[in-house]
Amino acid sequence: MNSSTFAFLDEDAKKEIRRSLLKAVAIPGYIVPFASREMPVARGWGTGGLQITLSIIVESDTLKVIDQGCDGSVNAVNIRDFITSVTGVESSNETSAATLIQTRHRIPEEKLKDNQILVYQVPYPEVLTTVEPDTAKQKQMHGDGDYSKLWVLLYEDTSQYGDSRISNRYPVLVNKHYVMDPSPIPKYDIPVMNNNSALQLFGAGREKRIYAIPPYTDVRPLKFDDREFKVENFSGIACERCGATDVFFDEVRRGNKSSFFCSDTAFCDAQLEKNNAA
Amino acid sequence: MLLDVCNVSKIYGPSCNRCLDLTGSEANRAICPVCNSIVAINSINLTAEHNEILGIVGESGSGKSTLLQLIYQDISASSGTIFFNGLQNDRGTPLNILDLPPSMVSRLKNKEMSMIYQNPRLGLNFLFSAGGNIAERIIGSGERRYEEIRKGSLDYIDRIEMDSSRIDDYPEEFSGGQQQRIQIAKALSSSPKLLLLDEPTTGLDVSVQAKILDLIKELQQEMGFSMIIVSHDLGVINHLTDITVVMKHGTLVEYGLTDQILEDPQHPYTQLLVSSIL
Numbered sequence: 001m002n003s004s005t006f007a008f009l010d011e012d013a014k015k016e017i018r019r020s021l022l023k024a025v026a027i028p029g030y031i032v033p034f035a036s037r038e039m040p041v042a043r044g045w046g047t048g049g050l051q052i053t054l055s056i057i058v059e060s061d062t063l064k065v066i067d068q069g070c071d072g073s074v075n076a077v078n079i080r081d082f083i084t085s086v087t088g089v090e091s092s093n094e095t096s097a098a099t100l101i102q103t104r105h106r107i108p109e110e111k112l113k114d115n116q117i118l119v120y121q122v123p124y125p126e127v128l129t130t131v132e133p134d135t136a137k138q139k140q141m142h143g144d145g146d147y148s149k150l151w152v153l154l155y156e157d158t159s160q161y162g163d164s165r166i167s168n169r170y171p172v173l174v175n176k177h178y179v180m181d182p183s184p185i186p187k188y189d190i191p192v193m194n195n196n197s198a199l200q201l202f203g204a205g206r207e208k209r210i211y212a213i214p215p216y217t218d219v220r221p222l223k224f225d226d227r228e229f230k231v232e233n234f235s236g237i238a239c240e241r242c243g244a245t246d247v248f249f250d251e252v253r254r255g256n257k258s259s260f261f262c263s264d265t266a267f268c269d270a271q272l273e274k275n276n277a278a
Numbered sequence: 279m280l281l282d283v284c285n286v287s288k289i290y291g292p293s294c295n296r297c298l299d300l301t302g303s304e305a306n307r308a309i310c311p312v313c314n315s316i317v318a319i320n321s322i323n324l325t326a327e328h329n330e331i332l333g334i335v336g337e338s339g340s341g342k343s344t345l346l347q348l349i350y351q352d353i354s355a356s357s358g359t360i361f362f363n364g365l366q367n368d369r370g371t372p373l374n375i376l377d378l379p380p381s382m383v384s385r386l387k388n389k390e391m392s393m394i395y396q397n398p399r400l401g402l403n404f405l406f407s408a409g410g411n412i413a414e415r416i417i418g419s420g421e422r423r424y425e426e427i428r429k430g431s432l433d434y435i436d437r438i439e440m441d442s443s444r445i446d447d448y449p450e451e452f453s454g455g456q457q458q459r460i461q462i463a464k465a466l467s468s469s470p471k472l473l474l475l476d477e478p479t480t481g482l483d484v485s486v487q488a489k490i491l492d493l494i495k496e497l498q499q500e501m502g503f504s505m506i507i508v509s510h511d512l513g514v515i516n517h518l519t520d521i522t523v524v525m526k527h528g529t530l531v532e533y534g535l536t537d538q539i540l541e542d543p544q545h546p547y548t549q550l551l552v553s554s555i556l
Contacts, residue, residue: 131405144384148418152406155413158424160446224424 007054008086013037017055017210021201024212029174030142031125036208046079047205049102049121053083056117056201057100063091064098069106069248069263076104093266105168107189109247109267112198114215120183120202125209127171127181147171147179150222163230164223171222174213179222188231188248193219234260242271279361280471280504281349283324286358286376288344288528291315293356302529303547308339318344320528321358326472331498331505333519333536335512335551341528342508346474349506350393351375351383363390363471388418392465396477398457401464402449408435408460409445412467419468434463438493455486459493466497473498475507479514491517512552516540524548 005011013035020034039047057063063083067076071093079102084091092098095110104121112118128138131149141147150171157164164170168184172193182193183202193200193213200213213219223229238245239262247267249260262268289297294313301308301317308317319341326332334342347353349360359374366372375386392415395401402411409431416430435445438459449457458478465473478494479487495518498505509515515522515536522539524532524547532545543549 140380144381146384146388146418148388148414149403151417151422152403152410152414155417155424155427156407156410156446159407159409159428224422224427226423226425 006087007057007083008040009037009051009054013051014055017051020210021052021056021212024201024210025199025214027178028213028217029172029178029180029211031180032210033208034210036205039205040082041078043206044123046075046102046104046121048203048207048210049104049119049205050079050083050203051205052119052201052203052210053100053102054086057083057087057089059087059089061087061089061100062098063089064093064095064101064108064266065091065103066101066106066108066264066266067104068250069108070265072265093269095264095266105184105186106248106263107185107192109262109264112196114197116198118196118198118200120185120200122181122183122202122204122209123206124169125181125202125204125207125211127179142178145177147222150179154222154224158224158227163227167232173220173222175217175219180211182219186232186248187221187229190219190221190229191231195219239268239271242268242275244268244271279325280328280330280363281324281326281506282361283322283349284359284361286319286322286345286348286360287317287356288319288341288348288353289315289317289356301527303526303531304529306527308341308527317528319348319355322528322530324523324530326504326506328471328504329498329502330521331507331519333515333522334506334508334525335510335515335522336525337551338510340525342510342525343476344528345525346393346476346506346508348376350387350391350474352393362386388415389420389468390470391472391474392468392470393474394458394461394465394476394478396480398449398454398461401461402457404449407446407448408440408452408463411449411460411464415464415468430467434467437466437497438463455482455490458482458490462490462494462497466501466503469501469503471503473503473505475505477509478507480509480511487514494518512540524551 016035020032024032039050065076065080067073080091095108100117102119128141132138154164168186169181170187170190171179172182173179195216197215199215202211221229234249237249237260240259241261244262248263250263252259292313293315296312297310297315297317298320300310302320336342348355355376360376361372362375412431412434413427416427421427432442435442479490507518519536522536523530526547532548540552543552
């Protein structure tokens with residue numbers, strides 16, 4: 001595809017998004033509105049993440065795009081093809097080789113480094129929507145740090161089901177002030193956000209919102225002082241393809257039998273290669 | 279002294295410098311003849327001591343509920359000062375709670391003061407269970423241990439003489455009188471210093487009214503907090519309060535011991551009120 005400017009967006013659009021990003025990084029966890037341009041894919045298909053990626057990408061970057069941990073899914077492939085075609089940057093499946101990683105619903109298994117940026121695609125940026133539909137009141141609650149309504153949800157789940165029922169989009173407290181929606185990553189990935197070396201950027205194209213977690217920021221799940229934060233339990237499970245343990249698994253059901261595979265396909269490939277070499 | 283209301287006024291409309299002089303009980307109107315502003319509250323002075331129960335009576339439109347809402351800061355005052363519970367800044371100067379920053383206002387409303395509304399829908403969150411509603415206030419006052427929150431909720435469910443098995447039911451599933459009890463439990467669960475009640479039993483069955491008034495009185499004696507009760511029902515005032523103030527056209531026309539006011543009213547309006555009801 002031929003584009004008149006580098007990275008599809010015009011320079012004014014990129015400048016506006018970068019300004020929002022700067023504000024978001026300056027106030028960790030705070031939701032910043034941005035204009036959200038029309039993209040050649042429908043809103044709700046990763047346009048928030050796409051616009052952030054296009055605004056910050058440079059020629060020397062190496063791009064990786066994953067969807068649910070997978071480099072090969074249709075959405076990931078199409079977004080990667082689009083970005084490489086309008087920028088000419090290199091792409092890679094290898095997490096450690098990438099400098100810019102756009103993701104939906106997962107954080108790569110491999111530990112990220114401080115020269116890497118992780119861009120999340122976000123469907124619902126406002127964590128308070130479930131308990132307070134009024135946007136003016138939401139802003140007030142964020143300003144006051146008043147998250148008691150979210151705590152009540154946690155209380156109700158604990159009293160009626162023994163623990164929180166939230167499996168993904170688990171609310172996190174960022175830098176001891178703002179509570180934010182981490183996008184629909186599994187609970188498994190929540191501890192990885194804390195004190196992460198990489199810069200984490202969040203874009204919601206349909207909702208026109210951007211927020212961020214700077215590197216090495218304190219990120220904690222909301223939990224009661226006398227309760228443990230429990231992530232998905234995969235004890236005794238190994239990947240059927242590469243044999244990895246202690247990773248986040250995809251469950252594939254065939255008849256009555258469940259098979260488990262690494263959700264992070266690049267990690268799985270690397271493990272397999274290591275096994276074959278040995 | 280717990281509460282000190284000095285010269286508080288609330289004017290709706292453009293307001294001019296003669297509003298306060300040209301309205302009130304002596305002028306026998308609440309609408310300023312010069313600028314047509316509505317003077318809902320006209321230079322009110324009021325104090326409440328610890329453990330004191332204060333009643334406010336008056337005809338509808340006299341400003342009773344408005345005064346309560348000003349103290350609870352559901353609405354903002356046009357002028358005046360309110361001091362509460364010796365609250366002062368770092369230099370020891372008393373703080374006017376009408377000028378507090380929003381974060382301090384919400385702390386005041388979450389912990390030190392509580393309001394019970396005539397309509398349970400204003401005081402309760404119908405999306406949360408009975409226990410959740412009570413928990414919201416306990417959480418709002420700073421508790422983050424699940425067991426303590428649960429214990430507190432159960433304790434207050436017990437105090438309002440409700441079966442503890444109903445703690446996880448939703449307000450929708452309770453009768454009007456029960457909803458009012460839950461509202462009381464919620465309001466008291468943060469152990470407030472001041473409880474504001476706006477027509478707490480209006481619209482309830484007479485037998486239920488009596489039970490709720492007894493409950494409020496018992497809890498007040500047991501826990502020790504001050505109350506301000508707005509009612510147009512002199513029976514309620516007689517049953518509960520130590521001191522009564524009478525309001526007309528936004529001003530106080532009489533202030534005294536409840537017995538005295540009901541037995542020997544001085545102001546012509548109070549005489550009319552007492553003779554027409556008792």
